[in-house]
Amino acid sequence: MQALSGGVAYGLKYQARCIANVIGDSQSQQTSFLVGTLSLREENEVHLIQLSPFGSELTCEGLYSHPHEIWDLASCPFDLRIFSTVYASGGDYGAALWRIPEPSTHHNAPQLEQLGCLDAHTHKIKCVLWWPSGRHGQLVSIDEETFYLWSLDSSTMSAKVLSQESAGMLNHMSGGAWDPHDINTLSIACESSVQFWDLRSIKQVNSIGHAQVRDLDYNPSKQHIVVTAGDDSRIRIWDLRMPNLPSEELTGHTHWTWCVQYNPIYDELILSAGTDSTVNLWQTSPIQGRGSRPGRESPTGPVDPLVRSYSDFEDSVYGLAWSRQEPCIFASLSYDGRVVVNSVPQNIQKEMNKVPKM
Template structure:
């Protein structure tokens, strides 16, 4: 059974729309539709249209997102309003292998696998949650990661210790995952702000160049950030407060894309072209853009 990610026309969903997610190697597609649940789809041998393989049933409230394991194409996790569920995927069915509830009075929004697949980070409330996926258990809660609810989290692919979060405080924050796992109250390495005027729904690290980060917001904008290794280095173990105050703070803003007329809930980098990305707004409009040459080189 092969899965594909193919979408030939704009997607409209009555709830928050997301770009489909795919397995790491075998072309594939999983979709989440909020209160309408989630499903796996296949593109059969020469078939012109997507075919629904199975639904991911028994969800705990709204399904926020589906995340394929970075190495195992038969494993995925669903981030649901009230739980994190780990799934095993077969040819015609998917079954839950583990289910972990969210804390009382906490609503989960998103999550990200570590590149090695041994750690899952989720965001719920103002906090970040760390899960050991080898024996699915929550190992740590990072309280007040943002001053308002955290909406999204993403791992760097080149610098595997880096995670980036976005929240309702209109900020994007960089973290060292090693400090999140260790004891103590970790500080963000870097905070980006001043460009979004409303909630940040997604923050996405470029899989080829982790100094490039996208953020999308309900202010109808997509912002491209360029965070080089020099200056206040997010690849070091020093928090941003350790930077010299005698210098002007660096400007990491690269470009703003304002083609959308509605809230931009989802962004995605191309898996093959390091300079290409797409964004999806609530009204179903998909736009595709490229990183400007001035930022590339």
């Protein structure tokens, strides 16, 4: 796809925090996203939006009512019509699995089908995790105090608790990530550390002692490498074989960073965003070499890893989503309900095209 000449925008009526790429259909070549709203007084919505083939506009392909405020949304990796939400209703929180209805010619607005609830939680739920590398019969849900491992029947989407564990009384959980290279490894962001758990023994096996991590992601092609975002505005890359110090620090945000994501295909590219209303695109190593050394170099010396800052927003940016269908495309979501789809610069796209896809 050609680079977008500028960001393509889509506006929601209500505030929003979460966006996800629709990833469950390996045959689809069109980029689609799910966005959930966060309204206290109005009925909330899930928008299914699609980028046109030439990247000139975003269109709404489906608009579905959702009964509660949506605080987290994740797309099923093996069925494009299924997704999960974490929601709030008054002082209560819950998590559920949903199916998008088949396209219909009826005039009545189609409704989401609720497939099941993850109803074992007794504290505020933070997120639901699907294993990112394909079909798997388990789910993970994380609340402020405890994480749960669920057995998932993929035919009925019913879930049962297999095990649960607390990160400790002094560790307030804020999110997590599931290792795409190891189905048995889960990482959890806490107030004072990042913890790594073996899901077979439900034992902690490693940790990074770094305060106030808000989000983290695994390198999609290199084992043992994670990236974190936190309250000190810095993005850090870690080698879990040497967890005492980060292997690289990226500075470019001016306030809290709330989300960070590796490109799903090209692991040299990282997106980050936060409360400075800015989305930063980073390139951390030469695409041709897939080297592990920090930064990039040119004949004149080191190259700034910050490729571009996107300042399309007037409010905090809480949501990021790369397109798996078109890896040079990504979407950002600000709290005021503004979705903007951008592409990486043309010179980076040319480098990306030289590298065989994983």
